[in-house]
Amino acid sequence: MRDQAWLTPIIQQALGDKIEVKQAKGISGGDIHQAWWLQTSQGDYFLKTNHPKAQALFASEALALDVIQATQTICSPQVIHHGANKHQAWLLMQYIEMQSQGDDYLRGQQLAQMHRQTHPQFGWQQNNFIGHTPQLNTWQDSWPDFYAQQRLKPQLQLAQQNGAPITLIELVEQLISKIDSFFQTYQPQASLLHGDLWAGNSAFDTQGLPIIFDPASYYGDRETDIAMTELFGGYSDQFYAGYESEWPLDSGYQSRKNLYNLYHVLNHYNLFGGYYAQQAERLLRELVA
Numbered sequence: 001m002r003d004q005a006w007l008t009p010i011i012q013q014a015l016g017d018k019i020e021v022k023q024a025k026g027i028s029g030g031d032i033h034q035a036w037w038l039q040t041s042q043g044d045y046f047l048k049t050n051h052p053k054a055q056a057l058f059a060s061e062a063l064a065l066d067v068i069q070a071t072q073t074i075c076s077p078q079v080i081h082h083g084a085n086k087h088q089a090w091l092l093m094q095y096i097e098m099q100s101q102g103d104d105y106l107r108g109q110q111l112a113q114m115h116r117q118t119h120p121q122f123g124w125q126q127n128n129f130i131g132h133t134p135q136l137n138t139w140q141d142s143w144p145d146f147y148a149q150q151r152l153k154p155q156l157q158l159a160q161q162n163g164a165p166i167t168l169i170e171l172v173e174q175l176i177s178k179i180d181s182f183f184q185t186y187q188p189q190a191s192l193l194h195g196d197l198w199a200g201n202s203a204f205d206t207q208g209l210p211i212i213f214d215p216a217s218y219y220g221d222r223e224t225d226i227a228m229t230e231l232f233g234g235y236s237d238q239f240y241a242g243y244e245s246e247w248p249l250d251s252g253y254q255s256r257k258n259l260y261n262l263y264h265v266l267n268h269y270n271l272f273g274g275y276y277a278q279q280a281e282r283l284l285r286e287l288v289a
Contacts, residue, residue, distance in 0.1 A: 006087075006088075007021050007024055007036070007038065007047070008020075008021055009085075010047070010049075010083075010085075010088065010090050010092070011038065011040065011045075011047075011092070013081070013083065014080055014081030014083075014092050015040075015042060015080070015081070018041075019040050019041055019042050020040060020041040021038055021039075021040050022039045022040060022041065023038075023039040024036050024037070024038050024039075024047075025037045025039075027046075032050070032054075032057075032131065032132060033048040033049060033050045033054070034048065034049045034050065035047070035048055035049075036048075036049065037095060038095070043095075044095040045080065045092055045093065045094070045095050046077065046092075046093045046094065046095040046096070047090060047091070047092050047093070048090060048091045048093075049088050049089065049090045050088070050089050050090075051088075051089065052084045052085070052086060052087070052088065052089050053089070054084075054089040055082075055083070055084035055089040056129075057089075057128075057129050057132075058082045058084075058089055058090065058091040059082055060126060060127075060128035060129060061091060061128075061214065061215065062079045062082045062091060063125065063126070063128075063217075064128070064195070064215040064216070064217035065077060065078075065079050065093070065213070065215060066079055067192065067217060068114065068192070068194070068212065068215060068217065071113075071114055071117045071192065073110050073113040073114040073116075073117070074107070074110035074111060074113070074114050074210055074211075074212055075096075075205070075209060075210060075211045075212070076211065076212050076213055076215070077093040077094045077095075077096055077211070077213055078093060078094040079091070079092075079093055079094075080092040080093055080094065096205055096211060097205065097206050098203040098204065098205060098211060099203065099204050099205070099206060099208075100203060100204070101204060101208070102203075102204025102205070102207075102208035102209060102210060103204070103208050103209065103210065104210075104235065104236045104238040104239040104242065105238040105239065105241060105242035105245075106209070106210055106242060107202065107204075107210035107235075107239050107242065108238070108239040108240060108241065108242025108243035108244075108245075108246070109242040109243065109245060109246045110210055111194075111197075111210075111212075111225065111243060112222075112242075112243045112246035112247040113246060114191075114192055114194075115191040115192065115193070115222040115225070115247065116191070116247065117191065117192040118189050118190055118191055118192070118219070119190045119192070119219040120190065121139040121140060121141055121190060121219070122139070122140050122141070122142075122143050122146040122190045122218075122219055122220050123137045123138055123139035123140060123146065123150075123190075123218060123219060124137035124217065124218035124219060125137075128216055128217070128218070129216060130195065130196060130216045130264075130267055131196075131267060131271055132271060133154075133155075133158070133267055133270060133271065134154075135150075135151075135154075135195075135216060135218070136149075136150040136151075136154060137150065137218050138150065143183065143187075143188050143190070143220065143221055144179050144180050144182070144183050146220070147179065147220070147221075147259075147263075148176045148179045151263045152172060152175070152176055152179075152262070152263060152266075153176065155172075155263060155266035155267055155270060156169065156172045156173070156176070156266070158266075158270040159172070159266060159269060159270060162269070162270055162273065164269065164277055165277060165281070167281060168277055168280055168281050168284065171281065171284035171285065171288060172266070172284060174284075174288050175259075175262075175284060175287050175288050178288070179259075182255065182256050182259055185252065186250055186252050186256075188220075188221035188222065188223065188250075189221075189222070190219035190220060191219060191220065191221070191222040192217065192219060193217055193218055193219065193220050193222065193224060193225050194212055194215045194216070194217060194225050195215055195216035195217045195218055195220075195224075195225070196214060196215060196216040196228070196264075197212070197225045197228045197229055198228055198229070198231065198232045198234070199229070199232060199233065199234025199235060200214075200234075201213055201214040201215070221256075221260070222247075223249065223250070223253050223256055223257070223260060224260040224263075226240075226243065226249065226253070226257075227253075227256070227257045227258075227260035227261050228260070228261065228264060230257065230261070231261045231264060231265075258283045258286055258287055259287055261283065262280060262283045262284065262287065265279050265280045265283060266280050
């Protein structure tokens, strides 16, 4: 356990001068931020910290959590405070004791209910982040245009800067040129999305009720969230049955699933390199065939 004296000014700024941090326990599992379980004189809290440059990332996460919580569909941690000083940026939240097992059928139902929160356009109130990577969210009427211009093209440009194989670059360009072909008989609504819904960003409380966190939210095709649940696994058949019971997916979902997961695979290439270039090329060859 690290000496928690450096945390006191942060917590007092958020909750008042009288609060005392009794113990700060580091929590493992995050790739980007440091995480802390804080035991204080006013109860327990969850704190994320990082370099001051992460302030914008924390602010965007706080906004998404507030929007999700306001839907009253699926639980997400309540935001208490976020900010930065010359040493740290931070995001202070409600502490929820979590476990990996719970009501997965209900998780599917509640996610579908969240997806029913819609907007007239695709996008978000502000740009945000997917991992470390900036994510553009300018409002657009056309989903294929939004996905091509604000999801695939920025990842393509980063891949070029990162020295991606020319075959990968050419395949992404080819896919973007034919993206309308995936939507000839399908016009998605602009649903409220989690945006980064791999299994590590969802869990259950001690009563087995679903929780989602670490969002990269925007309004887009709900299939993108479902596709990512399949990319790395971790969701049971009950989850998908619960989702289908609430809002069945379009019959063409399987033809678009890899289109949506390509965005995350390209982002993983741009963040981590290596194997993800090969995985992206495999997806691309299937998609352009």
